[in-house]
Amino acid sequence: MSGLWILAGVTLREAARRKILWTALLAAVLLLAIFAVALRFQVAEFEGRPMSPFVRYQVESGMLMVGLYTCDLLAVVMTILTSIDTLAGEISSGTIHAIATKPIARWQILTGKFLGFAAMVTAYVAITFWSTVAVAFAVTGVLPEHAFHGMVLIVAECIVALSVTFLLGTRFSTLTCGVLALGLQGVAFMGGWLEQVSGFSQSTQIVTLGVLSSLIMPTESLWRRAAYEMQTPLAGSLSFSPFANVSIPSVTAVVYAGGYFVFILGAAMVSLNRRDL
Amino acid sequence: MFGSRVAVSDLSLTVNRGEIFGFLGPNGAGKSTSIKMLLGLVRPTGGHAEVLGLPAGDVDARRQIGFLPEDFRFYDWLTAAELLHLHGRLCGMSADRLRTRVPEVLELVGIVQHADRLLRGFSKGMLQRLGLGQALIHEPQIVFLDEPTSGLDPIGRRMVRDVIRAQRDRGATVFLNSHLLSEVEITCDRVAFIKDGEVIAARDLRTSSAEGFHVTAQVANLSPSGLAQLAGLVRAPRYEDEQLTFDVSSQDVLPEIVRLLVASGADVYRLTPEPLALEDLFVKLVGEDRGL
Numbered sequence: 334m335s336g337l338w339i340l341a342g343v344t345l346r347e348a349a350r351r352k353i354l355w356t357a358l359l360a361a362v363l364l365l366a367i368f369a370v371a372l373r374f375q376v377a378e379f380e381g382r383p384m385s386p387f388v389r390y391q392v393e394s395g396m397l398m399v400g401l402y403t404c405d406l407l408a409v410v411m412t413i414l415t416s417i418d419t420l421a422g423e424i425s426s427g428t429i430h431a432i433a434t435k436p437i438a439r440w441q442i443l444t445g446k447f448l449g450f451a452a453m454v455t456a457y458v459a460i461t462f463w464s465t466v467a468v469a470f471a472v473t474g475v476l477p478e479h480a481f482h483g484m485v486l487i488v489a490e491c492i493v494a495l496s497v498t499f500l501l502g503t504r505f506s507t508l509t510c511g512v513l514a515l516g517l518q519g520v521a522f523m524g525g526w527l528e529q530v531s532g533f534s535q536s537t538q539i540v541t542l543g544v545l546s547s548l549i550m551p552t553e554s555l556w557r558r559a560a561y562e563m564q565t566p567l568a569g570s571l572s573f574s575p576f577a578n579v580s581i582p583s584v585t586a587v588v589y590a591g592g593y594f595v596f597i598l599g600a601a602m603v604s605l606n607r608r609d610l
Numbered sequence: 611m612f613g614s615r616v617a618v619s620d621l622s623l624t625v626n627r628g629e630i631f632g633f634l635g636p637n638g639a640g641k642s643t644s645i646k647m648l649l650g651l652v653r654p655t656g657g658h659a660e661v662l663g664l665p666a667g668d669v670d671a672r673r674q675i676g677f678l679p680e681d682f683r684f685y686d687w688l689t690a691a692e693l694l695h696l697h698g699r700l701c702g703m704s705a706d707r708l709r710t711r712v713p714e715v716l717e718l719v720g721i722v723q724h725a726d727r728l729l730r731g732f733s734k735g736m737l738q739r740l741g742l743g744q745a746l747i748h749e750p751q752i753v754f755l756d757e758p759t760s761g762l763d764p765i766g767r768r769m770v771r772d773v774i775r776a777q778r779d780r781g782a783t784v785f786l787n788s789h790l791l792s793e794v795e796i797t798c799d800r801v802a803f804i805k806d807g808e809v810i811a812a813r814d815l816r817t818s819s820a821e822g823f824h825v826t827a828q829v830a831n832l833s834p835s836g837l838a839q840l841a842g843l844v845r846a847p848r849y850e851d852e853q854l855t856f857d858v859s860s861q862d863v864l865p866e867i868v869r870l871l872v873a874s875g876a877d878v879y880r881l882t883p884e885p886l887a888l889e890d891l892f893v894k895l896v897g898e899d900r901g902l
Contacts, residue, residue: 435700
């Protein structure tokens with residue numbers, strides 16, 4: 334087994350033994366409980382008055398999207414917070430010295446750790462995503478459209494965020510990395526909203542600014558694509574919120590995010606390779 | 611170069627296979643950085659280094675290298691045995707081989723009773739023992755030890771000394787970086803003194819049992835010309851208040867020195883040679899008050 338896979342395994346083992354992953358899962362369970370109770374109240378309220386099944390379906394689908402959006406936010410933040418220390422911390426503490434002097438190339442160290450985190454994040458998203466879908470189905474009987482596409486896009490979003498924290502970790506301290514990574518996530522969020530607003534205001538400057546923000550950090554556009562895939566066909570034209578879409582990221586935006594990920598991870602490898610440890 | 615500060619400079623040295631080599635120098639002399647260059651952790655901006663005939667930092671060369679960093683730390687959620695297992699795997703050892711090798715190494719560094727304890731509860735000394743273990747797990751041809759005894763008690767130091775000698779006995783090379791000169795003196799075959807990135811002296815401790823002698827003499831009426839003549843025969847002569855001090859590499863030159871002094875018109879009352887310890891040599895070469 335090459336060093337790359339050994340390190341991927343250790344990274345996974347670390348996640349399981351330390352409290353980070355379990356804390357994040359506990360947070361997800363709490364949110365899920367709140368979500369289930371809220372859905373239950375909504376259903377009880379609907380049962381008390383006459384209502385067209387179509388409208389009821391739209392509202393309940395909308396609530397499911399709120400649940401999935403919460404699940405998405407939690408996954409991205411969990412991805413950033415759990416991985417932020419892995420390179421930055423090991424470089425500053427000197428822990429990496431004992432690994433980087435083993436017969437294993439630096440790009441393999443980075444890739445091994447990356448794969449470990451990617452596997453953890455994928456498992457986390459899968460658990461929280463399908464739990465949310467299951468709770469919503471149990472309470473309301475509503476299922477999202479193209480759920481699998483949506484989940485894959487959320488995983489992709491987390492993996493893009495992961496590549497960014499890895500790149501930052503090769504050069505900055507843990508704290509600086511955290512601030513920068515969350516800041517970039519803020520830029521992505523702003524970009525998403527600006528593009529949404531542009532759907533109403535028709536301002537080309539706002540569109541440009543929104544697109545630019547999404548180019549700097551394409552995570553949010555992946556969520557918005559996921560939301561588009563999962564929402565009911567009508568929802569987009571009815572609501573204006575981050576859970577639904579007025580302006581839909583194109584397939585090109587998804588492809589861009591893929592290219593962005595490859596570039597950022599490659600840059601992280603070069604950056605780690607070139608620095609003194 | 612780190613920013614505008616030169617780190618290490620014209621250092622040049624050769625370490626032979628199968629020897630215990632001591633690398634001595636004051637803080638900031640460039641010892642750790644030199645080791646890091648040989649291991650490929652730091653890239654030199656100029657110059658050339660080879661380890662086992664391969665460029666420094668080469669992955670194949672690293673297969674034959676063990677390294678104990680100065681302040682060894684590792685994932686505190688692993689147990690001692692798991693840590694050694696992991697490092698063994700990273701060195702390309704099979705799980706089968708490690709089943710016997712890990713307990714062996716734990717025994718060697720004296721922490722076999724803590725095999726299943728998490729590193730979280732380890733003291734600095736225990737971590738250092740474990741660090742030494744991970745450096746030796748794959749029986750490398752070269753072992754780099756950066757201050758291996760700094761966190762250890764006297765028993766631990768003796769263990770390190772024995773382990774180092776055992777490495778030489780099995781034909782490995784040990785590159786020892788240390789402040790503890792008395793340790794170096796009894797362990798190393800050869801030493802190099804480094805200061806401001808330059809190798810200022812190298813000594814073979816196997817051929818010269820003592821690093822020369824420091825001589826204190828009571829001498830009256832020593833003329834400046836007599837002192838000047840003496841300077842041709844000895845190192846660092848000083849004459850003050852009838853007290854003459856100097857260093858020589860061998861006691862054989864002492865009769866000649868006495869003859870020279872008498873011939874120059876001086877009166878010699880007493881002359882005492884004392885073996886020069888590595889520490890004296892270090893202080894003389896590196897200079898006093900360098901923040902050791």
